[in-house]
Amino acid sequence: MTSTDQQPFLSVRDLKVHFSTEDGIVKAVDGLSFDLAKGKTLGIVGESGSGKSVTNLTILGLHDRDRTAIEGEILLDDKELLTASERELERLRGNKMAMIFQDALASLSPYHTVGKQISETYRKHTGASKKESRERAIEMLKRVGIPQPEVRVDDYPHLFSGGMRQRAMIAMALVCDPELLIADEPTTALDVTVQAQIMDLLKDLQQEFGTAIVFITHDLGVIADIADDVLVMYGGRCVERGTKKEVLTDPQHPYTLGLLSSMPSLEGPVDVPLMPIPGSPPSLLNPPSGCRFHPRCAFAEKVPGGRCSSERPVLEVVDGRGSACHLTTEQRQELFADLTAVAQHN
Amino acid sequence: MSDTTPLLDVSGLTKHFPIKGGFPIRRTVGAVQAVDGLDFQVGEGESLGLVGESGCGKSTTGRLITRLLEPTAGNITYRGQDITHAGRKQLAPIRSEIQMIFQDPYASLNPRQTVGKIVSGPMEINNITPPGGREARVRELLEIVGLNPEHYNRFPHEFSGGQRQRIGVARALALEPKLIVADEPVSALDVSIQAQVVNLLQKVQKELGIAFVFIAHDLAIVRHFSQRVAVMYLGKIVEIADRDDLYGNPRHPYTRALLSAVPEATVDETPARDRIRLVGDVPSPINPPTGCRFRTRCWKATEKCATEAPPLVAVEGNKPGHLTACHYPETADTVPAPRLAKDPEAAA
Numbered sequence: 001m002t003s004t005d006q007q008p009f010l011s012v013r014d015l016k017v018h019f020s021t022e023d024g025i026v027k028a029v030d031g032l033s034f035d036l037a038k039g040k041t042l043g044i045v046g047e048s049g050s051g052k053s054v055t056n057l058t059i060l061g062l063h064d065r066d067r068t069a070i071e072g073e074i075l076l077d078d079k080e081l082l083t084a085s086e087r088e089l090e091r092l093r094g095n096k097m098a099m100i101f102q103d104a105l106a107s108l109s110p111y112h113t114v115g116k117q118i119s120e121t122y123r124k125h126t127g128a129s130k131k132e133s134r135e136r137a138i139e140m141l142k143r144v145g146i147p148q149p150e151v152r153v154d155d156y157p158h159l160f161s162g163g164m165r166q167r168a169m170i171a172m173a174l175v176c177d178p179e180l181l182i183a184d185e186p187t188t189a190l191d192v193t194v195q196a197q198i199m200d201l202l203k204d205l206q207q208e209f210g211t212a213i214v215f216i217t218h219d220l221g222v223i224a225d226i227a228d229d230v231l232v233m234y235g236g237r238c239v240e241r242g243t244k245k246e247v248l249t250d251p252q253h254p255y256t257l258g259l260l261s262s263m264p265s266l267e268g269p270v271d272v273p274l275m276p277i278p279g280s281p282p283s284l285l286n287p288p289s290g291c292r293f294h295p296r297c298a299f300a301e302k303v304p305g306g307r308c309s310s311e312r313p314v315l316e317v318v319d320g321r322g323s324a325c326h327l328t329t330e331q332r333q334e335l336f337a338d339l340t341a342v343a344q345h346n
Numbered sequence: 347m348s349d350t351t352p353l354l355d356v357s358g359l360t361k362h363f364p365i366k367g368g369f370p371i372r373r374t375v376g377a378v379q380a381v382d383g384l385d386f387q388v389g390e391g392e393s394l395g396l397v398g399e400s401g402c403g404k405s406t407t408g409r410l411i412t413r414l415l416e417p418t419a420g421n422i423t424y425r426g427q428d429i430t431h432a433g434r435k436q437l438a439p440i441r442s443e444i445q446m447i448f449q450d451p452y453a454s455l456n457p458r459q460t461v462g463k464i465v466s467g468p469m470e471i472n473n474i475t476p477p478g479g480r481e482a483r484v485r486e487l488l489e490i491v492g493l494n495p496e497h498y499n500r501f502p503h504e505f506s507g508g509q510r511q512r513i514g515v516a517r518a519l520a521l522e523p524k525l526i527v528a529d530e531p532v533s534a535l536d537v538s539i540q541a542q543v544v545n546l547l548q549k550v551q552k553e554l555g556i557a558f559v560f561i562a563h564d565l566a567i568v569r570h571f572s573q574r575v576a577v578m579y580l581g582k583i584v585e586i587a588d589r590d591d592l593y594g595n596p597r598h599p600y601t602r603a604l605l606s607a608v609p610e611a612t613v614d615e616t617p618a619r620d621r622i623r624l625v626g627d628v629p630s631p632i633n634p635p636t637g638c639r640f641r642t643r644c645w646k647a648t649e650k651c652a653t654e655a656p657p658l659v660a661v662e663g664n665k666p667g668h669l670t671a672c673h674y675p676e677t678a679d680t681v682p683a684p685r686l687a688k689d690p691e692a693a694a
Contacts, residue, residue, distance in 0.1 A: 047536040161627045162400075191399035191563065193624045196607040200623065218537055221609030245613045262541035264570035266593060266608060273548060274570065276541030280506040 008035035008075075009212050010059070010180055015072035017051070017058050025069075026284045028054040030236040032072075033317075036229075038179065039206065041213040043227030043244070045220060045259070047281050051236040052216045056182045058082075059214075060099055061089040076180060095125040098173035102185040104165035108157040114141070115153030118172045125176045140171040144201060163194035167201065174205060181206075182214045187222060199226055220259060224248055229320060232256050235282045235292035238315055240323040252323035254297045257336055291326065299327060299335055351426045352387035353525060353557050354411065358420035359384040361406050365632065379631050380406040382581040383420065385658065388525065393551055393558040395572030395589075397565055397604075401628055403581040404561045408527045411559060412446050413437055424525075442472050445518040449530035451510035455502040461488070461513055462498040468520040487516040491546060508539035515546060525557045532567060544571060565608050569593055574667075577601045580631055580639040583658055587668035597661060597668070597675040600640045638673070646674045 017029040029051040036042045046052045057063050059074055061081060074081040076097065081089070101107040109117060118140055119133035128136065134153070141149035144167040157165055166186060173181060183202070187195040203226065206213055215226055223230055223244065230247040232240040232255065240253040251257040258277040264270075279296040282288055294300045294308035303326040315324035327335070362377035381403040388394045396404040409415045411422060413429060422430045424440055432440070445468075448454035455464055465487055466480045476483040485495035491512040502510055511531060518526050531547065532540040544567060551558055551571075562568050568575055569589055576586040577600065585598040596602045603622040624643045629635055637655050641647035650673055658671040 047538060163627050191628075192565075192607040192609075193399065193603060194627065195609070196621065196623055197625075199609075219609065220537075220611035224611045224613055225609040248611055248613050259537055260611060262538055263611065264541075264544070264566040265610060266566050266569060266605065270570055270589065273545045274541035276545060277538035278542070280508055280539060281536065 007037075009038045009077055010036040010214070011073075011075040012055070012059070013073045013075070015055065015058065015074065016070065017054050017063070018069045019064075019067055020069070021067075021285075024285050027236050027287060028284055029058070030287075032233075032236075032238050033315075034231055034238070034241070036180075036212050036214065038212050039210040040228045041206065041215055041226055043223040043230045044214065044216045044233060045218065045223055045230060046216075046233035047218060049235075049281050049284060050233040051284075052233050053184055055233075056099070056184055056214060056216060059182065060093055060097060061086075091125075094121045094173075094178070095176045096178055097180040097182065098176070098178040099182040099184065100166075100169050100173050100186045102188050104162065104169045104189070105157060107169060108165060110157055113154050113156055114160065114168045115155075118153075118168070118175050121172060122175045136175060137171070140175050141168065143205075144168070144171045144174075145197075146171075162190055163197065166190060166194075166198055170198070170201065170205070174209070174211075177209055179210075179212060180214070181211045182216075184216045185218070186215075188217070188219070195222075202226065220248065220263065232259075235287055236284055237292060237324065239293065239325070241315070241317055242321040246321055251336070252332060253293075253325050254299050254327075255293045256323075258296075258298075291324070299331075302331060302335065303327060353390045353392075353425060354388040354559075355423040356387070356411070356420070357385045357423075359407070359410060359417055359422065360419040361403075361410055361415060362418045376632055379581050379634055381410065382634075384583055386576055386583065386586060388557050388559060390524070391551070391555040391557055392574065393560055393572040395568035395575040396559060396561045396578060397563060397568050397575060398578035399563060399604075399628060401580070401631060402578040403631075404563075404578050405529055407578075408446070408529045408559060408561050411525075412444055412527050413441075414446075438472075442468065442474075442521040443524045445521065445523040445526050447511075447514050447518050447526060447528040447531045450534055451507050451514055452502075452534075454514055455510055457502055460499050460501055461493075461505075464502070464513060465516045465520055468517060472521060474521065483520070484516075487519055490519065490550070491516045492542075506539075507535050508542055511535060511543050512546065515543075515550065519550065519554070519556075522554075523556060525559070527559045527561070529561045530563070531560075533562065533564065540567070547571065565593075565605060577604065580628060580634050582639060582671065583669075584640060584672070585668075585670045586658070587670075588665070591665050591668045595665075595668075597664060597670040597677075598640075598672045599644050599646055599674075599676055602676055638671070648674075 012032060012034050015029055015032045019026045019028060032055060044052045058070060070082055115134060115137045118137040122128055122133040122136050138149045138153050141153055146152050146164060146167055160168060187198050190198060217223060227244050230242060230244050231238050234255050240247060240256045247256060251260060261275045262277055264274060277296050282292055288295050290309040290311050291313050300308040307326050313324040313326050316322045359381060360383055361381040362379050364374040365376040366372045367375040384407060396407060398404050410417050417430055421428060429440060462484050465484045469480050485498060488495045493509060493512050532543050535543060548571060550556060560568060560572050572589060574588055575592045576583045579600050585601045596605055603624050606622040626643055629642055635642050637653050638651040641651040656671045656673045658669045660668060661670045661675045663677060664670060
């Protein structure tokens with residue numbers, strides 16, 4: 001089967017990832033589904049501990065198999081990844097799917113030159129000669145905007161600046177033209193001016209190679225810049241999905257709304273206090289019952305019968321748009337009106 | 347500036363960290379010019395924001411003001427008293443008036459001490475017993491920062507990141523300081539928690555009239571918190587102004603580029619601001635560019651920029667108190683020159 005625009009390239013169905021720890025079972029991801037088409041970017045937003053990174057490690061098969069219980073399915077181009085053998089995964093990783101991590105210095109080996117690390121990936125997957133793969137490495141470094149790639153290819157990672165390391169990581173991830181790129185907070189450790197450069201680079205490369213990108217971040221501003229679709233995670237579950245525009249301008253879930261209205265902006269009033277979300281993110285060892293956001297939700301008492309604390313809201317997605325909340329559409333329109341105005345102003 | 351003495355007056359503040367090298371006799375072979383000739387004032391109850399990218403010297407500035415570092419040159423005057431090279435004894439009374447809040451709420455609290463001990467620490471060191479006793483004062487402080495006073499005997503690991511940062515704030519408030527240096531107080535926290543701490547700091551600043559030097563890289567948070575903002579680049583202040591002037595009418599190309607690089611959570615088809623894409627990285631502070639330090643990344647740089655360092659002055663068209671260090675300051679209608687502006691029409 002060939003993949004077209006309609007056919008999702010990556011498809012995650014009801015994924016559950018549970019770790020067993022000394023203190024009990026951590027439900028890091030608890031029923032997550034999404035699709036991603038080629039050439040598109042899915043932004044996953046969430047705070048620490050919302051399960052966004054675990055989801056992506058699971059897609060790549062980088063989780064600890066002995067301690068992890070996984071249910072659901074992950075289809076990459078119609079190939080089931082969860083049941084794939086380690087050998088099959090090894091063939092796919094770096095070749096068909098690749099990942100960029102947040103901390104580029106920790107993700108590059110300090111004992112090998114940047115060029116060697118890039119060319120090894122290429123040699124392993126294509127069987128190219130040393131000379132060819134070195135040339136390929138230089139070409140990739142050039143492509144990601146490293147000055148004097150012929151010289152820098154023989155440098156060690158510590159000689160690179162933060163932004164250059166992140167570029168080298170991107171070069172390494174893209175050396176085999178992967179069709180899926182998972183970027184886990186790739187710009188969080190960078191300064192804003194360098195972050196802008198890296199995001200431009202990713203967008204350019206995506207246009208050139210038609211890569212599908214899963215972009216994980218906690219920064220809604222970054223999402224607004226790069227994503228096509230957005231998935232908001234809270235406590236291991238998806239609470240809201242939609243296109244970038246839908247989620248940012250017309251949030252349906254109180255958590256998304258809370259995130260938007262708690263951020264200060266470069267325009268808008270300054271003397272009003274910010275509207276934070278009270279409380280702190282939930283423990284996944286012992287998550288709240290019902291809707292996981294209900295202890296922090298301002299609207300929980302508006303739902304009759306205490307359903308927020310007893311009943312898990314279902315995420316109903318129609319045409320890629322939906323949220324998991326017990327509030328009715330009318331209630332939402334009424335309650336969100338003021339806050340949405342603030343969020344939009346931001 | 348106002349005619350009364352400012353709370354804190356910094357002039358020509360410089361810190362060079364020596365680089366040692368050579369064998370067998372180690373000698374100084376160079377210097378990291380972390381901070382190079384800063385001039386600024388902080389008034390009573392005022393909040394000054396220091397923004398800039400990593401390595402621009404903003405944290406070093408904070409540590410110089412609190413005298414955790416010894417300045418290489420320049421002057422720091424606190425309420426008319428020169429504390430630039432003041433010794434331990436002379437600093438003791440001042441130390442209780444200048445407090446600090448640190449970035450990492452995990453590293454800045456002693457894991458072996460209870461919250462009560464941590465927050466009362468400054469009072470113990472300074473041998474102060476407030477009326478009603480230290481414990482009562484600590485409970486009051488915990489209440490102020492929004493923690494349960496019952497948590498007096500708990501240890502830091504029992505708290506979340508946001509709560510720990512509140513403990514740090516309580517500790518900073520323990521001696522009723524006049525000035526708090528907050529070094530990236532919210533950048534280690536989750537987005538939904540950041541707003542809680544920013545609101546707390548704002549409440550503290552307004553209600554207790556404490557002056558702040560607020561160091562951060564997040565321009566939106568600095569704008570929200572500080573009345574006056576200084577933008578730093580490679581150890582120098584390139585622009586300082588009232589909040590509205592700086593964000594509304596940035597005159598230095600770097601300020602403009604920095605502002606335009608901040609991604610905002612909007613989906614405007616036609617963004618109000620052009621994206622200015624700077625090329626390259628910040629040069630090394632060991633060997634900074636001659637003249638204007640920003641010139642290597644600036645699209646307006648000329649011969650003059652390489653030879654002559656621009657002074658931090660009120661350039662033409664600036665409101666009072668708005669100082670810019672640039673030979674060719676931007677104006678509202680300056681065309682942001684050749685960059686990857688998304689929409690060439692919008693730039694013109």
